[in-house]
Amino acid sequence: MATPSQRPPSAGGLQFLGAVAGGLVHEIRNPLSTLRLNLQLMEEDWEGATDPAAVRSLERIQTLKREVARLEDILNDFLRYAGIRRLDLAEVDLNRVLEETTTFFGPECVRAHVDLAFYPDTRLPLVRLDERLLKQALMNLLLNAVQAMEGRPGSQLFVRTRLDGDRARVDVIDNGPGIPVEFRDRVWDVYFSSKKAGTGLGLPTARRIAEEHGGSLTYATELGKGTDFVLVLPLRGPPATEAPPQDA
Numbered sequence: 001m002a003t004p005s006q007r008p009p010s011a012g013g014l015q016f017l018g019a020v021a022g023g024l025v026h027e028i029r030n031p032l033s034t035l036r037l038n039l040q041l042m043e044e045d046w047e048g049a050t051d052p053a054a055v056r057s058l059e060r061i062q063t064l065k066r067e068v069a070r071l072e073d074i075l076n077d078f079l080r081y082a083g084i085r086r087l088d089l090a091e092v093d094l095n096r097v098l099e100e101t102t103t104f105f106g107p108e109c110v111r112a113h114v115d116l117a118f119y120p121d122t123r124l125p126l127v128r129l130d131e132r133l134l135k136q137a138l139m140n141l142l143l144n145a146v147q148a149m150e151g152r153p154g155s156q157l158f159v160r161t162r163l164d165g166d167r168a169r170v171d172v173i174d175n176g177p178g179i180p181v182e183f184r185d186r187v188w189d190v191y192f193s194s195k196k197a198g199t200g201l202g203l204p205t206a207r208r209i210a211e212e213h214g215g216s217l218t219y220a221t222e223l224g225k226g227t228d229f230v231l232v233l234p235l236r237g238p239p240a241t242e243a244p245p246q247d248a
């Protein structure tokens, strides 16, 4: 028999937890920014110092600054993931959004020696979505693809849109190494990352954004061949019941 602690939390419970955690994160961010500001001032005080003790102190201050910046990044990522906000919906040209996102991402692809191509389906009608959130989800997928392929010769990133009945479909396809079998379920887990400097929030955040729109995010992958992340969005936006609470 399930004990209370084994029972899955209700949506209301999760929302409550999200709000509590969000509040906690805000509380931690304030003292962190005080720390950062004071470390900055201390760094300026010690700058140009030549005696060894002062130089050591300066190095320690810089280490502390980096650690504070990392903590701030972690908290910001978390807020982005946990942030329950009202979707800012509008009728949007999804091809234009992808055009802009891939263009913005161009220099990163050049740097990583990845060939990037975008194939829009010109039949696609306007889609009701939150443009800022959607761009965030797409950026996470593009970044993952480039990170997976980086350093492999002949790396190619294809992005395409398609009209699929009453839904729009976006594929982000890479010819990287594919997702290892042992990671395949875990990639959706919050904080799962196979990368040295990864936070592990990119995919859960992207999926959450898709689901808040009444859509889905899935993938198909083959070892040694690559991975295709598939984002599906209903053209008419999220059903009313799936919209997050108005007061969030």
Ligand SMILES: Nc1ncnc2c1ncn2[C@@H]1O[C@H](COP(=O)(O)OP(=O)(O)OP(=O)(O)O)[C@@H](O)[C@H]1O
Pocket: 140, 144, 145, 148, 174, 176, 177, 178, 179, 183, 187, 192, 193, 194, 195, 197, 198, 199, 200, 201, 202, 203, 204, 227
């Ligand atoms: N296109 C891909 N090819 C191969 N593996 C991938 C791909 N996309 C994601 N993964 C795997 O899924 C894991 C989780 O991805 P996710 O975006 O959630 O976190 P991350 O990229 O590791 O860190 P973050 O996005 O927070 O910087 C990655 O660490 C990687 O192992």
Ligand SMILES: [Mg+2]
Pocket: 140, 143, 144, 201, 202, 203
């Ligand atoms: Mg990522």
